[in-house]
Amino acid sequence: MSTPLLERFVSEARDLLQAAATGLLILERQPGDEAAVNEVFRSVHTLKGSVGLFDFPAFTKLVHAGEDVLSLVRARQLVLTSELVDRLLDTFDQVSAWVDAIDTTGTLPKDADGASREMTAGLRAVLPADFGASQATASAVRTGELVGLDWLAALPEKDRLAAFAQAMDGAEIQAIEYAPLQDCFFSGEDPLALVRQLADLQSLAIEPTEPWPVIDHLDPYRCVLCFRALAAMPRVEVETLFRYVVEQVRVASVPPELLISLTGDPNGGPVYGDFVDEAYPLIAAGDWPPLRRAVGALLQLTAPTLLLASALRWLDAILAVPVPNSDWVNALIACIADGESNFRPVKAAQPAALANSGSRHLPDPTAVPEAPGRTDPGKVSSTAVRILESQRAILGLLTAGGDIAARLGSVAQTVTNLLAAEGHRADDLAAWSRAVDAAIAQDNAAPVIEVLDRWLAANHPSAASVRPEAGEHLIQEIKQTSRVLKVDQAKIDTLMNLIGELVVSKNSLPFLAKRAEEVHGSREMSREIKDLHAVIDRLAQEMHGAIMAVRMLPVSEVFDRFPRLVRDVARKLGKQIELSIEGADTAADKNIIEALGDPLLHIVRNAIDHGIELPDERDASGKSTQATVLLRAFQERDQVVIEVVDDGRGINPEKIKASALAKGVIDEERAARLTDQEAVNLVFTPGFSTAAQVSDLSGRGVGMDVVVNGVEKVGGSVSIISVMGQGTTVRLSLPLSMAVTRVMVVEAGGGMLFGIPMDHIAETVRVHRDAVHRFKQSEAFVLRDAIVPIIRLDRLLGVEPSAWFGDGSDEDAVLVVRVGGGLVGLLVDHFREGMDIILKPFDGILADIQGYSGSALLGDGRVLLVLNLRELL
Amino acid sequence: MPFSFAKNTATAETLCTVEDALPLLEYLQSHRGAKVDLGPCRHLHTAVLQVLLAARPKITVLPQDPVLSGLLSQALGASGEKETK
Structure with missing residues (x-):
């Protein structure tokens, strides 16, 4: 059950975890780095917020514990030790495993609860014992005090009566005023849902904070509502519920008498003079049962819309308890007597005020009941x-x-x-x-x-x-956050393809111009078409560039995971390593960057595992105990170069040779001829690994050939330079972008065109027929003292050989290509031009055809097949 | 789409999210006097409620959910009555 929201959460969570881990590592080195602390804290805090949208309690709890620890670190109440960093990193690992699980299955794994409990306890153990308590009091201070309870009277009487009954039962009634931020919908809040969670909601009034505009001008995503609620629950619970919007909420506990206010039609209805006269003595005597009966009887007789009925209903409610509050009863009876709606309970100790009932309308601030929880004098809201x-x-x-x-x-x-x-x-x-x-x-x-x-x-x-x-x-x-747009890669790819098509169709304009001139004889038309072509060409190129820029990612995408990796591996092996990164903002195409991850991982692991010595060993050889691994990226023409430089022991060519001999990779004769550099290059040979023992770190003994494969797949190359005792540099060169492929077009099989990727081509030569030597089925020629086998392209592809061989000079065109480390000569009919094409891999039923890497459209509408020499030869 | 819009009635479905506020508003803007049926609705997002409060369409059926129904009739009822008079 994957929803778009969940998908977004997964990708966001990964980014946040990465940011948190990176920040944490910076912090470990520079504990005082304010920016890093904030970064880590903010990441974890945001993660906690987003996971709250879903039902992953184990996840939420663990992240929350992490956040608590970090908040103390931020407040400098907790020192960030290596152990604590380990623990937090473990937490992030666990969380990121869960994110993966959520990504694939949509839920947390079954053991998540247990794992979460354990890790949460581990994190909480770091916190001071009173952490929770101080947190609670802190939140209590933060909720705003509610002032102005005037709106209470506007609530329906029924609700107030219900709340009053609750209060009489000993419940604590809270008046809550919640004015959400105007932009709260954009942060995913649903104030109504929040308010509905109030456990014992007695009444809720929802009002606009400003007059409603004409409906045509209403902005539905600007929240202008204000919620006013009565709830019978302790203040702490209210605060817990509103803990994330605490600054938008004001709460006051309501003394029951504030709930009493009379509504209804003051005019009409009988005047209960008798009742009033009877009531006062009864109240004075504390004789409640007759009063209750009288109120009940009058209630039956009075029309419910009258003010009097309202007063009676309140009397009824007040009298419902065994010992009613006589002040309130007195005040209500006074209201009935006057037909006034102005309910003001007066302390029994001030009977003078009762007599002076006429003055009650005047502003008389001293009579305002001292509500508990009001602001201190001198401080105002x-x-x-x-x-x-x-x-x-x-x-x-x-x-x-x-x-x-x-x-x-x-x-x-x-x-x-x-x-x-x-x-x-x-x-x-x-x-x-x-x-x-x-x-x-x-x-x-x-x-x-x-x-x-x-x-x-x-x-x-x-x-x-x-x-x-x-x-x-x-x-x-x-x-x-609103600056960044996350787009599905498929959409960019579509755009990319469209641009490709545009480039191709644009290329047909010169042909049209030529036709206009040659066939229709209109030179002017031809010139206009050419002008137009120039404009479209420029636009298409700019567009192409812009799309390419969208696809460009900084290499930091890959580099970012290394600080963590290096730290972990180094700690495990007991080595001291400092990782430095240069040129992390060098950009390359997304596919290239992604293809880079695994090879680079391999190289760095190799460097740490095999290259870097233990501190003692380094000390003995006069190096500083702290080793350095440098990851460096830079752009060199149209290539991105990434170097992994370590200052470790370097590669011993003799050892490599011996090992290669023992494994049968080379024979003795060849071993004797190898230069040191060639010996070092042996590490790229498949099935070669010198490590005395296979550790869990640098792979499973597969060695560097994995790296070579990975890099060559995206059209790059790998080289290695090593100086004994001083270190090793592994250099990866990759194309900036894979979208445009440079090919050389050749003609074979009588006019058929084939494209050959430029990076395979070593040179083009013309070989005289006499210089071609035949050995049984095979042909070869000598190129600068090296024997190069010749393969006829038409025969290789099974197309009809051209009836006409070569030109009058008796020379054949041979394209010398480098495949898998050796040179091969491809005999073709003609060389044509080199060109940039947008390579489209075969799809559909053609997808399984071997020997071709794809096709491209030429400007004149012909299809160019691009050969995959690695598969063909 | 938790609202299904007919000629002069918009019918809500179980859960009206924040996404539905704009379509509802646009519908009410273009169909003056349209009615809203909230029968199946169990929760309205605040933004949707806000549209209802501002536009004051006639609510033909209140939600079956008693709490929500009470809440809405209080919020919408008070001034809704005034307007009908």
Whole structure:
């Protein structure tokens, strides 16, 4: 069950793991590297985030443990030792094995749970014991405090009643206000799904934070919703649920009385004067059962839409517990008596306030219940800071005189309300009203401004400067990721093929021009076609170049895995090796880069295993104990050259010779004639391996011929230079791109054209017929003292030999090609030009035909068959 | 495509993802007065909900899922009624 999302995850996870491992290795060498720490942490953190989209709990847990360890490393609370690096690298290995499993099967392997538990425990063991605890308290601090619970009253009464009942049962009611970021959909969030996970959701109001635009202008991917929910669950659980969006969520625990508010039609309905008169004494006496009965009876009689009915329903809810809160009951009865919707519970200790019920409409901040969890006095929320700032600005505009009193009045009122909403204590309010009074008396805003400035100064650093930073960081990250486009390689290949076709069809324009001139006799037409051809030619070439550039990858794609490999191997063998990489940004075609991986792996392993000596040995021979392996890439004309240079013991030609003799690769006579360089080259011979014992490191004793095969397959070559005691350099030369193949076109079999890859061709010679020697069936000629066998191409391919042999000079055209280390002369009818072609391998029923590597279209529409000499000869 | 669009009704399927918000919006933009059938739907992505909230199409069938249904009728119902009056 592979979904596109999963596929993307797999490729992303691989990149992230690679980045993390690379960063980790840098860190091991330079523990103070801030950038590397962040890189590793960010990779692992992102990985944890993405895996959370899927149901791989074992995976998530392990990555999470890794992230925890790294977060401590980042905070410099944990020192990154080699052992810890090993452990983390093992973790990454495990994770990357899982990613592979997910890629192939879509699920984690069966043993993943066990492995995850073990490794997670291992990682967690590194953490200080109180890590989890400190984490928990940290998150508690981070959730914003909810201010302004006005919206509670707007929730449906039914929901509030249900929540109230829960609260009466002892549950903790949380009011949650969740305003997701506007771009949250782009980071894969689904706020609604998150909110639905609230365990005991009592009520949920979803509102736009701004008026809805006309539907034609709606941007469906900009989240402008605000969620307000009531849930009966402890605050810690809410915070755990919203842990990833903690800065967008404000929570406050709601005292039950805040849930009470009356809705309904205040007019009409009977007035229950009798009931009210009866109720007060009953409350005072604490005689609840009769009151309950009375409320129940009245509820039956009252139309449910009335305000009175609402009050009665609340009374019913309050009275549902054995010992109801008499303050609330009193306040509700007062509401019934007045027909007012303004529910304000008043402490029984202040009976004066009850009598003075008429003044309850006035702003009376001291009556606002002190909700637990409100902000500390002196500290206000960032919204409040903004409001205060704007009020300060209004005051700043005031000049003495004029309408100062009016403006001062409105500012004073706003600030008073704000202070009340923020839950400030009386002394802040008192200070404010003193300042306002003073300002009115002096007809000058200065005293008020002074107070505002003091508050703003106290709040500024804490509220204003911290949060935007995190936001900016996030935006930057989003920008970075959106720059890269991941495209399926097949699409690029299609594009590539199309360009190839274009190049070919473009090439037919000169033929057309020639026809226009010769057949139709229009020289002007011919010239115009040629002009057009020049333009199309340029465009096609640029296009070709651009597509090639898309396919180009830096060699770092391959190099990146070596630091890890070298480190592991070196540790295993007890050698001290420093790997340095040069020219990692040299680019080459993707296919070339990919084909490079295995050969390079082999060479580097060989260098470490056989080339580099143990530290003691190096010390004895006067070298520094730390060996160096250099990976170097650079471009040389149209070739990419990659060198692996080590400063190890070098290759001993005598040893090679002896070994080759023993294995029967060469005979004694030849061994005696070999130069040192030739002896060294013997390592490329198939079936040759000098290592005294086959280790698990440098292959299974197959030796360098694997390397040669791999590199030659993509049209490259390998050479090796070694100096005894000083080191070895293995040099790989590869074409920059495989898309364009340079071939030489030859004619054989009476006018048939064949292409021969240029890299096989050693030279072209004309051989006089007399110089060709015959030995039974075979022919040969002597080329600079070497005997070169001659093969007739027409006979080889089984085509009709041409009726006419050679030209009048009695010479034959022989193409000398190098195949598998030896020279062979191909006898052809004529040499034609060399050209760049776009080689198309055979497909369909032709795919199995041996001897040809593919075909190409020529400009005049003919098909050129390109020979695969390795298979033919 | 979790929404199937007919002449004047868009019918949701089990899971409406963020990808479906745009097609739904475009449909509602081009078919004024179209209705939406949420019957089979078990979860709506927030973006889809947002489109419904902004466009206020007539919901012919609420989701069978009781929680979602309650939630939607509260979110959509309140002002939806106002508009119909």
